[in-house]
Amino acid sequence: MITKTLNIEFKDLKLSSSGIETVLGYKEGDDRNLVTSLIEETLAEFKEISNIKAQFTVFNDVQFDDDTKSVEINKIKFQIKKIVFGQVKKSDSLAIFLCTAGEEIGIRSRKAMEERDFLKGYVYDVVGSEIVEAAADLMQADLEKSMLDSGKKITNRYSPGYCGWDVAEQHKLFQLIPDNYCNIHLTHSALMDPVKSVSGIIGIGKNVRYNPYTCGLCDMKECNFRKVRIRTT
Amino acid sequence: MNEILNRIAQCVEFGKINKTSPYPPNMKDQDGADELAKRALEEGVKPDEILENALIPAMANVGNKFSKKEIYVPQMLMSAKAMNSAMAHLKPFFQSGETKRKGKFIIGTVSGDLHDIGKNLVAMMIEGGGWEVIDLGVDVGAEKFLKALDEHPDAIVGLSALLTTTMENMKKIVMAVKEKFSASKILIGGAPVTREYCDKIGADFYSPDPQGAVNYLKQLAS
Numbered sequence: 001m002i003t004k005t006l007n008i009e010f011k012d013l014k015l016s017s018s019g020i021e022t023v024l025g026y027k028e029g030d031d032r033n034l035v036t037s038l039i040e041e042t043l044a045e046f047k048e049i050s051n052i053k054a055q056f057t058v059f060n061d062v063q064f065d066d067d068t069k070s071v072e073i074n075k076i077k078f079q080i081k082k083i084v085f086g087q088v089k090k091s092d093s094l095a096i097f098l099c100t101a102g103e104e105i106g107i108r109s110r111k112a113m114e115e116r117d118f119l120k121g122y123v124y125d126v127v128g129s130e131i132v133e134a135a136a137d138l139m140q141a142d143l144e145k146s147m148l149d150s151g152k153k154i155t156n157r158y159s160p161g162y163c164g165w166d167v168a169e170q171h172k173l174f175q176l177i178p179d180n181y182c183n184i185h186l187t188h189s190a191l192m193d194p195v196k197s198v199s200g201i202i203g204i205g206k207n208v209r210y211n212p213y214t215c216g217l218c219d220m221k222e223c224n225f226r227k228v229r230i231r232t233t
Numbered sequence: 234m235n236e237i238l239n240r241i242a243q244c245v246e247f248g249k250i251n252k253t254s255p256y257p258p259n260m261k262d263q264d265g266a267d268e269l270a271k272r273a274l275e276e277g278v279k280p281d282e283i284l285e286n287a288l289i290p291a292m293a294n295v296g297n298k299f300s301k302k303e304i305y306v307p308q309m310l311m312s313a314k315a316m317n318s319a320m321a322h323l324k325p326f327f328q329s330g331e332t333k334r335k336g337k338f339i340i341g342t343v344s345g346d347l348h349d350i351g352k353n354l355v356a357m358m359i360e361g362g363g364w365e366v367i368d369l370g371v372d373v374g375a376e377k378f379l380k381a382l383d384e385h386p387d388a389i390v391g392l393s394a395l396l397t398t399t400m401e402n403m404k405k406i407v408m409a410v411k412e413k414f415s416a417s418k419i420l421i422g423g424a425p426v427t428r429e430y431c432d433k434i435g436a437d438f439y440s441p442d443p444q445g446a447v448n449y450l451k452q453l454a455s
Binding site for chain 2: 113123167168190
């Protein structure tokens, strides 16, 4: 079992106003007058207050069960369901990861909404999500690099709450990692505190593949995510 | 009188909150929804008229433009804030009962889910449609919805979810609400939610966008 803590600084995330405007839905030629300066101010503010932490632990004791689409990690059974199972089943080992942008971002976003400064609250929320996802990208890249020496590859990352994997299984995930790992705690309903945090698993092995997230992985044919994707591609 | 109502409506539609707010640039240094609503009341315009002839139609225009993807979430949020700044002047009239809301609407993001942008947009648009909104927040289980219905039994209920896994919790909440308050209307929404899913879990209405929710409530109130 190997645990690694990454030292990620805000500047490493390479976030830009234009990138976040794209996340907000803006396209080339759109008037961005309303949001550009607010995003720039938010990035400058969050550079000072974010508290980025990222860790992963690699577990070699993993057993896959094709019948139940589940995996046992250190004797704890996860019902990861068909989609995630299909992506990680060829793994020799699994990494459990946690990343957080720190608690202050969530606090400020909630405060702005409570003060009915809706746009600020929304931009804070989106920028906070982008920070933690960018940190998770760096953590994932680090894991990939560290596995290359032994000729192993990694899968994409998968989190409870997505792809049919019940969010309640987050409690089991947290049983496998040391207390206060990244200073993230779980609420009764399995949500993470700080809110701008991500957790999940990554498959590792010689025969695994990295597949981007696409609706083709999912069996929810009527889902609006899929409909929007079809309309826009 | 029509002119000031038109100006309030324009401020709300284009997100001009007050005189000092820089957005939109072409309305810089002009009075915003805040000052104009205050002035309208001082000039004797009835609060009902401000609500019915300025705020509600302006927010309906905003909702329709959003549905047609002519504006983005940030513009909608600016309009909601402009509407709020006008609504603040109407609040005493709602409290005294001189101005009546169309009804009550209880909304929350279902348990296990903390995504609140969609829920907030719907809440803002419905408030702009003249309804009193009781926002229960995020990660809300059946018990909390039932408690809110105990306090406001005539309210319509709105459930939001962003995750394919947490939308399953909608089913539990719909069952619990229908069991205790069989006449309560429940509308559901959120990115993975569909009309088919709405029918499957026994909810009453599905809307793919906030304006659809406003229109449904309008139908129920008429």
